[in-house]
Amino acid sequence: MHQVIYSSAGWESWGLAFRPAIPEGMSLLFDDDLLFEDSNGSRPVVVINRWACELPTNGVPAPRSWPYYVRTVREWLEFISEHGVSLFDTRTRLKAVLGSYSVYRARGPIKHRFAASTWNQSIGILAGFYKWAVGEGFAKAEPFTYRQGVSTFASQMRKGLVNQARRRQAKPHVTIKYLDEGFSDLFLKGLAGLDPDGERDLAYRGRELTRNAAVGRMVVSSGLRSQEFTYLLVSEVPALPSRRSEVPVAFPVPEGVTKGSKFRETWIDYDALAELWSYIDLDRAAATMGSPWRPPARWGGTADRVGGRPSRRAGERDQGAMGSSRSR
Structure with missing residues (x-):
């Protein structure tokens, strides 16, 4: 499966009457044989690409975020395909493979493991994708289970649904990494071509x-x-x-x-x-x-x-x- 960035440059030579209504710079998927349908009908990449093209109007306006969103769904599709599960399979089969995917991202090969924050972000993207697919009639079920949750902010209580597949993670004030004061001073001196004592470093060969x-x-x-x-x-x-x-x-x-x-x-x-x-x-x-x-x-x-x-x-x-x- 190939993931590419769309550009409309030269579209006049594509034999089309009008410029394609695809957002410039959008990330799109193509199967290895470059086909969008087969004997079983339209392939999953068709639905994923349609969802991707609607990202700018569905709360994801930043172009730099589009490839990550598409890659998240692509990696999920590649994983479940290896287990014989289709993208819009039954809820039972999707839930079963979701469990395997969770273990794979938590304790699988090191280069494929996700930290809790990355996993939660991926789960949020996949949940959004399946909600969209259900609403558009492409899927009949999603693999996630939700529970009622309560959050408070500024003395106000709000109720909402919480995805059970999310992992617990440290509070933001615990995960923020601050640049040590001594290191930041050393870093700035290095940019200026100075040694730790603030004197000119004669061995420095930087510019500007x-x-x-x-x-x-x-x-x-x-x-x-x-x-x-x-x-x-x-x-x-x-x-x-x-x-x-x-x-x-x-x-x-x-x-x-x-x-x-x-x-x-x-x-x-x-x-x-x-x-x-x-x-x-x-x-x-x-x-x-x-x-x-x-x-x-x-x-x-x-x-x-x-x-x-x-x-x-x-x-x-x-x-x-x-x-x-x-x-x-």
Whole structure:
């Protein structure tokens, strides 16, 4: 079975009257013989692909999540097929193979084992898939059993169904891994080409030390994801307050770079922000000194604190705060 990422490039040569209504970048499945049906009718990959194409409107808008969702169902299908069970078999047979799958993911080959959090996430995806399949008339039953559960938040009690296949796992505050203060200091010194004592490391052969140190400190302080700080534009970096303050500075993260394209706000220490702006001012001055060139107005594009949308051509020249460009 093959899992590929869909692209509509060149669809005009496919002999179709219209562009396929498949989300760009969607993850799709194909059997080894590239057939979608046989003597038994439509194959399971047809249903899985249809479910995948509806993910963006069923609570999974982030393109990076689509391959994981499809892979979860694909691995389940491959496992149950080895035991002679079909994707939409009877509830009894599906429940039986689910037990085997649970043991396989808990105590099977090490490279195929799942931690409790990964298992619960996979079970949530499979449960969503089967609920969708039942609702669409593809399946008559699902392999999961539910019980009534009660949760409380902010003094409010809510009732809901709990999947019995879920494993118990530690509370979030127990599983959060914090970067040790001593190690983070050593890490930032390393980015700046310094030894543990803060002196210049003559054996270091890295490049862009000022940028690396400034960006590294910003990430440690603000907690930005790699995708967020990689494509951050200079105009989206918060302005440096006129006075130094012990209170962190608000750091709006534009929706164009966040996971799921959902705007959020984080915070950054004043000193980390000051170091970042010091690098930005130095880099901009070094890049433009003595040059009369300015981007033509016809290139268009907009950029401010809440987001930037440079044109494709302007994006090739306009460098972001991290030294990379973005066009979104």
